[in-house]
Amino acid sequence: MLSKIVRTVANQLILFIIVFGLYVITHGHITPGGGFQGGAVIVSGVVMLLVAFSSQELKKSLRERVLSIMESTGALIFAILAFAGIGTAFFYNFLVGTPIFGRIPATGPGPGDIWTGGVIPLMNFAVGLKVIAGLSAVVLAIALFSSGEEVEE
Amino acid sequence: MRKVVGLILLLVLVASLVSGVLLIHPFGHPDASDMDDYIIENAQEETGSNNVVAAVLFDYRGLDTLGEATILFTAVMGVLLLVRTLKRKEESS
Numbered sequence: 001m002l003s004k005i006v007r008t009v010a011n012q013l014i015l016f017i018i019v020f021g022l023y024v025i026t027h028g029h030i031t032p033g034g035g036f037q038g039g040a041v042i043v044s045g046v047v048m049l050l051v052a053f054s055s056q057e058l059k060k061s062l063r064e065r066v067l068s069i070m071e072s073t074g075a076l077i078f079a080i081l082a083f084a085g086i087g088t089a090f091f092y093n094f095l096v097g098t099p100i101f102g103r104i105p106a107t108g109p110g111p112g113d114i115w116t117g118g119v120i121p122l123m124n125f126a127v128g129l130k131v132i133a134g135l136s137a138v139v140l141a142i143a144l145f146s147s148g149e150e151v152e153e
Numbered sequence: 154m155r156k157v158v159g160l161i162l163l164l165v166l167v168a169s170l171v172s173g174v175l176l177i178h179p180f181g182h183p184d185a186s187d188m189d190d191y192i193i194e195n196a197q198e199e200t201g202s203n204n205v206v207a208a209v210l211f212d213y214r215g216l217d218t219l220g221e222a223t224i225l226f227t228a229v230m231g232v233l234l235l236v237r238t239l240k241r242k243e244e245s246s
Contacts, residue, residue, distance in 0.1 A: 028204065029201075029203065029204050029207045029208075034207055036221075071229065075222060078222055091212060091215030091219075093201075093212050096199070096200060096201045102201065103201060104198060105203050107194075107197050112203040116201040116203065117200065117201050117208075118202070120201075120202050120207055120211045120212060123211045123215075124207070127218070127222060130222060130226070131225065137229055138229050138233070141232060141233055141236045142232065142236065145236045
């Protein structure tokens with residue numbers, strides 16, 4: 001555990017890091033970014049907490065069982081969305097033209113609209129969930145192992 | 154008999170693979186841009202996504218992203234399994 005100054009600053013910064021990561025995930029179909037990148041941003045915040053606090057302290061709020069369930073849920077949503085368009089083809093974008101994320105932007109550069117992209121924003125969400133949970137679990141498990149603590153089931 | 158059938162199947166497989174390699178689209182050649190042109194022209198209309206890179210990742214080459222997600226899943230599983238096994242070995246020794 002580091003000094004009180006570092007802990008306070010980390011406590012304030014984690015909120016901004018999470019908001020930025022969620023922005024990168026939700027705007028993956030408009031601006032550069034997506035599920036993988038935004039998830040990595042949020043996990044970098046988790047690593048910052050891991051450095052500022054100890055791994056034993058972080059273990060109380062981030063349970064590995066919950067992280068495993070989150071990761072499996074993300075993978076499941078991704079696969080279900082992929083199979084949902086199988087009437088035409090695997091990974092067919094069946095939501096284009098429907099009221100849910102179905103608007104079609106004009107061809108060429110544009111400011112972008114959040115309600116576009118069909119299944120792409122939903123898949124970004126699923127992949128983001130998966131990356132956040134998976135990488136957090138890995139980082140936490142390695143930190144707990146190197147500190148000689150019991151790895152939680 | 155089984156060996157003969159296996160040999161014939163092997164020859165058919167090799168012939169189809171070699172013909173596939175010979176007929177393949179020139180890889181990385183700057184002149185062969187019909188695929189890129191198609192995606193740049195139609196990605197916004199077909200997927201509704203302004204970010205064409207995301208459209209390719211999650212729509213046109215979705216299978217590739219599925220493999221990527223599976224790699225991540227396997228990596229996480231491997232790390233957790235390894236860390237737990239090492240822990241148990243340390244305890245028993």
